[in-house]
Amino acid sequence: MNILRRWGIGIALGLINMVAYLQWKHQHPAGIWKSLYDMNSLSATSNWLSNSDTKRQKVVILMTQMRSGSSFTGRIFAGTNGSMYLYEPLVTFGRDCTTLVEYKMNFLTQLLNCNFSNIQKNYDVGFRASHVYRPRCADVGFCFNKPELLRGYAATCRRVLNDGPPNGEFNRKSTKCGYPLKEDILHQQCLDAKIVFAKITRVCTLDQLQEVFNYLESAGKDAYVIHLVRDPRSTTYSRLTAFKEKSPTNHKEICDRIRRNLAILDPNFQDKAPKLVSEGKYMRVRFEDLSMDAIGWAQKLFRFIGIDLPTEVEKKIRGTLQRDKDIIEELKQGEKSKQAQLQRDQSEYYGTTKDSKEVLRKWRRDIPLDMAMRVQRDCGDIMQSLGYIAFEDEVELRDVSKPFFW
Known part of the structure; x- marks a missing residue:
């Protein structure tokens, strides 16, 4: 240029x-x-x-x-x-x-x-x-x-x-x-x-x-x-809870951005792929x-x-995971005010004490069914490309024992 x-x-x-x-x-x-x-x-x-x-x-x-x-x-x-x-x-x-x-x-x-x-x-x-x-x-x-x-x-x-x-x-x-x-x-x-x-x-x-x-x-x-x-379903719900984004179409912007980048990476158009990719x-x-x-x-x-x-990074990750686990367990056993603090920190936004695996499950329990289905309908192509599994009904959505990605 x-x-x-x-x-x-x-x-x-x-x-x-x-x-x-x-x-x-x-x-x-x-x-x-x-x-x-x-x-x-x-x-x-x-x-x-x-x-x-x-x-x-x-x-x-x-x-x-x-x-x-x-x-x-x-x-x-x-x-x-x-x-x-x-x-x-x-x-x-x-x-x-x-x-x-x-x-x-x-x-x-x-x-x-x-x-x-x-x-x-x-x-x-x-x-x-x-x-x-x-x-x-x-x-x-x-x-x-x-x-x-x-x-x-x-x-x-x-x-x-x-x-x-x-x-x-x-x-x-x-x-x-x-x-x-x-x-x-x-x-x-x-x-x-x-x-x-x-x-x-x-x-x-x-x-x-x-x-x-x-x-x-x-x-x-x-x-x-x-x-x-x-997963665009969890991103959409997280924005709803964090920023109060109630637009029924805000997920389209999320998916459009991913879709454009997937198109850039399409093997059929590698000659047009950015140099950083090639x-x-x-x-x-x-x-x-x-x-x-x-x-x-x-x-x-x-x-x-x-x-x-780096050794310091591995130690920090392990220490953070263990610290969060200990704090979460302590708060669970504590008084109601501390349990309320735990609930706030586990809400996916602004909190610093999180069980990362719980974050993966939480949105499935809380997201409105119609929102999940709307995202699946409009973003099905990128979900499939990225390996995310669509749910047929609310029973599948809420059953956190079943995976939602492969």
């Missing part, structure tokens, strides 16, 4: 979006792709990578949809020593598949190449397009700064600025290393990372990631895409498989990106 086309980013999406785009255009007259080639982070990264091919920084993009188990999956990579975890870096751009697509891809490429300059200006473009404002993004300097990101930030800041607690924990009130997060420290943290991992739900199809992949590879990165899918840099995983065998699938995911499952 040539630079002239890049100059044309931002189709007229209404007056607000156009104003936002023109402001950005004024700030980047040469186009974002040229600015990416000129930025200091590229040369610094290239020098580091040139020492040995084994030192190529790995960039892993987890592409999925909301309520598909991405937080659970993200925690696997986030526990890797020497990694940087970018949780939903495109959150400000909204959930649709058409708004400012090229701009989003450019911004994502910028972040994955360790360029954190003008973050707030890019956020503002997204806010104006999505009409959703998150004040905390501006207050702390970076949206969704998860603990894993903050611990790495604190360690980097302490080393660079000699400030912060010796235990490596993030101190939000620190003058030098607290909030708001500083672009240059984020930049250095990213350069030092062996793996940069981004969980993305605001990218709809693999072909949208192709230019991102091409650029990262040309910049010396070792890039991968993991595509996480989940080069073996793409992997699809079902949330259900990951939930049933977290250790086994964690090994497969790390093997896919060319490294063995």
Whole structure:
């Protein structure tokens, strides 16, 4: 895609979006792709990578949809020593598949190449397009700064600025290393990372990631895409409970996104498949498989990106599973108030204490029958392609002893 086309980013999406785009255009007259080639982070990264091919920084993009188990999956990579975890870096751009697509891809490429300059200006473009404002993004300097990101930030800041607690924990009130997060420290943290991992739900199809992949590879990165899918019946019901999405057709958007990606991967059209697929840099995983065998699938995911499952990740997964099991059992035996807490945490959203196998069963007990049947009717093709089993009636649906995927 040539630079002239890049100059044309931002189709007229209404007056607000156009104003936002023109402001950005004024700030980047040469186009974002040229600015990416000129930025200091590229040369610094290239020098580091040139020492040995084994030192190529790995960039892993987890592409999925909301309520598909991405937080659970993200925690696997986030526990890797020497990694940087970018949780939903495109959150400000909204959930649709058409708004400012090229701009989003450019911004994502910028972040994955360790360029954190003008973050707030890019956020503002997204806010104006999505009409959703998150004040905390501006207050702390970076949206969704998860603990894993903050611990790495604190360690980097302490080393660079000699400030912060010796235990490596993030101190939000620190003058030098607290909030708001500083672009240059984020930049250095990213350069030092062996793996940069981004969980993305605001990218709809693999072909949208192709230019991102091409650029990262040309910049010396070792890039991968993991595509996480989940049974559309459980995703639809999870959105209903978490976001109160009561539209009778919201499942169609979920299935359409999966359907488009399956079409891209159709063996009959391999000549049109994105390069990242033909080069073996793409992997699809079902949330259900990951939930049933977290250790086994964690090994497969790390093997896919060319490294063995880190010891610290395996310990964390085993510890988390055991901790959750112990807490759940303790709460079950506790007083009613604690049992109510357990019920909230087991509700599939926002809770941190979950029995992953129970999550697989819960939606079958709670989803309205008409919703399940509607999803099966409209999404039967992708369910079959992904190995999900349709139910004939409510008896089959509620019988959690019978599998719903193969």
